[in-house]
Amino acid sequence: MPEQRNPSEIAREALKRLAERHLAPTPANYQACYNEIANLPNVMPFPEPPLRQLAAGLCPRGEVQIAQLSRLDAAISGRSWQGVQDALQAYIAAAAPSQGATQLPHEVSTALLQLFEAVFPAFGRDDLHFCAAVDELLAALRVTPCEFSRLEVVLRNLAGLAPYAVAEQAEIREALLKLLHLIIENIGELSLDDAWFKGQIDGLLAAVEPPLTLRHLDEMERRLRDVMDKQSRARARSVEAQEEMRKMLSAFIERLSTMNESSSAFQGKIEASARQIEMVSRLEDLAPLLKDVVSATQTMAEETASSREQLRALQDRVLATEAELVQLHRELDSASSLARHDPLTDTLNRKGLDEALEREISAVRRRNTPLSLCLLDIDNFKRLNDRLGHEAGDNALIHLANVARACMRPTDTLARYGGEEFIILMPDTTLEQGVEAMVRLQRELTKAFFLSGRDKVLITFSAGVAQLVNEERGSDAIRRADQAMYLAKRAGKNRVFGA
């Protein structure tokens, strides 16, 4: 039977053993020596505090690691070594894929799934093989865990089909554009006699040239609507006018035939009376015959007068309809003012600007990007008009619009706001960038002289630029730009001020 020793002796002995073995005097080492001397099983105390410290130092990435960390917490609380070991192994396995890993981390497969689900609808569902391969890929990504080997197979399959699907989409786009060209040209052919139509059609054809942006397409749709609107109004009115003319013509013909009938009846009556007169021998027999002739002549004269009257009324109506048609043509020709384009400079007019501004504002609010707008006013334009004539003034406006168009971004919009005032909408542009863009336009204008006959004329402008602020209405931003432009004029003209 082993000798029973008291705890204070064991404690002293344990201290001596620590010193003999040159062990660090930690509680764990002391406990181990004590147990050894006392013949107790050497149970390691559960190191909860350091394990908690370790757990607190871990930075989990992704749902799997977060789950394993709470498993580790639970294992520490339950003082389970096995639990701690399992949780740590799983935590490490869920880290970024190392060489030899066979599964895609969950967060990566989820992100890929979201990306592909957003991108693939753009390819349409025309190509059945491609669609099947896409569905396979999405299904593989939806499986948790997502195996690399499976993913590789479906990706290879999809990569083989993708170039054909992309090429097909490009071909479809090109074919649609060709079709659109054809339709527009055809509309143009039908309306070649009208200069307004011709201008709109040319604009439309220019708009369908690549690069094709949503703005281009939107612009094209609006122009096409103008053309269609004008055509349908013209067609409706000319059908009506034709109908009126047709009715008038048939009334005219009817009238002529009645006149003809009554004059043949008159002729017959006169001839009969003449024969009877030849046969008459007594004067008293002649009197009633003459009376008949006089009354037939009177009736004829009355009918002729009324026919003349009716024909004159008909003629007046024809003339009125003709005048109405001329007026209609005039109205239709000025329809461009109702449309969205300024006929002189081919920039947007006020109506077009309002629509474009609304469109841009809702786009910047959706995308949370900046929008700047510039109001520019040509300097001393009255003097230019007075010196060189109104036509030269018009050409100067066209020149400015052309130079502005050439140095603006394709996404910018140019509109004629008033006589010699223009507005430029600049999406994705801050106030600073907007001011820079306008200074650039000023520089371009000094290089691109306006030629009036043989005179080189330098056109300058003053401008105010405003960046749309939160919830601000377009009209308020224009007002701010206008005030800044006014200050630029006051400061000596040929300047750009930010609002």
Ligand SMILES: Nc1nc2c(ncn2[C@@H]2O[C@H](COP(=O)(O)OP(=O)(O)OP(=O)(O)O)[C@@H](O)[C@H]2O)c(=O)[nH]1
């Ligand atoms: N040729 C031409 N002139 C126009 C047109 N629209 C407006 N104008 C003229 O532009 C001139 C503008 O004159 P003002 O408003 O005094 O401005 P300004 O002479 O440019 O003077 P500042 O703005 O102070 O530099 C007027 O004479 C208008 O008749 C147009 O379509 N064609």
